[in-house]
Amino acid sequence: MILCERCPDNPTCDNCLVALRSGGAANKVVPPRTVKVTNLATMESYQAKLVAVSRTTIGLSSSEHDLHGRIEIELAYDFRIIGSGLRGIAGDPYHIIDIEKVLRREDVLERLLLEEFHTWHMSGELDPTDVLLHWKDRDDERGRLIKQEIQKLSILRQIETIFLYLYDEGEVRPLGDARASVEVEREMQRLVEEAAGTGGPVREQIVTSDGTKVFELYTSVLPDRTCGIALIDVTAVIAEERKRKRREWEIYRDILGVVTEGKLLLLSDEELFFLLREGHKLLAIDIRLPEQLAELRKLFKQALEPQGISDKRLLQFLVAVNEAASNTLKHGNGGVVTLYLSNDRQMCRAVIHDEGQGILLEDIPRATLQQGFSTRHSLGAGFHVILQYCDRVYLSSSLAGTKLILECNLSR
Incomplete structure (x- = not known):
């Protein structure tokens, strides 16, 4: 200069x-x-x-x-x-x-x-x-707020993966030597500029183009109309949380399997995909009204009778499928019912997929095994009938909805 x-x-x-x-x-x-x-x-x-x-x-x-x-x-x-x-x-x-x-x-x-x-x-x-002389004796609201912010920020400064920036007059400047990659800073600048006109705090998520890093972006307007920015690398936190959820999911899967003697199993979407690849689709019907249940039973009967299934087994399976499809109407807006036949023609599987919000993992044991347990996300009071009339039941539930797979051995 x-x-x-x-x-x-x-x-x-x-x-x-x-x-x-x-x-x-x-x-x-x-x-x-x-x-x-x-x-x-x-x-x-x-x-x-x-x-x-x-x-x-x-x-x-x-x-x-x-x-x-x-x-x-x-x-x-x-x-x-x-x-x-x-x-x-x-x-x-x-x-x-x-x-x-x-x-x-x-x-x-x-x-x-x-x-x-x-x-x-x-x-x-x-x-x-x-x-300065009276700093430690100050007890006004501003003094308390500053002390609280000091404590919070001192904790944040101990996190090695946090980057602090200042946004002022269209420019983002790092506070200190630690900074994110050029790609992340470019995306951060774009998000901050878009939110600059709102005047309120902003929280966004930034994912690198190769998908290997995830950042949480927090901005806060400061008293002098500049903007403080905290960029936190949450990649490791998300990975650890996924591992924890996976371990928790496996515990619930094992418990349900033991309690039902292997008759009720939790299934991931990936496992469901490979399961259904073992057969071919016979039919699919969209259920939105109670009047469509009769048509569902009729189509299933026409598709399964030529496969050599006994009248008693067919009736039991139709009752189970009807109950599962009916639950999608009671607890949601209906769903899609699809029938698959295994390649060796010895097994059929009915997949009932509703479009609700899914069932919380901790609610699955009660929603499936406790009679009378009923919430808008449960599988209904008749689920014990489904377990009784099917050889095996698979369950997959997420925010995208719940998939119930009813399996019936045609040769029994």
């Missing part, structure tokens, strides 16, 4: 503010203030001039020392800034310091909680002693 001839005492020049890359959130300190600077690597101390300040960066002027690396800027005996100096142009006395935290009487205000530091400079107040 090239300073003007009257810098740093010229209030009309904004070169030092542009260099902070903080948009409208930056202001000059006029007149510049002398501060003590300590290089945390060598512990050498010297003086510099505080020229400009924003929520996330400050500008220091020093013609004698190169202010890069981690440094501490002491503004008062108990008011310090810890930051990282960015390497600038050789010989340029102006240095940009990326703020990491503000320390005050053992309290830490992280990057997005610098309102008081910012307000202190904007008001022209150069002696913060009056504010």
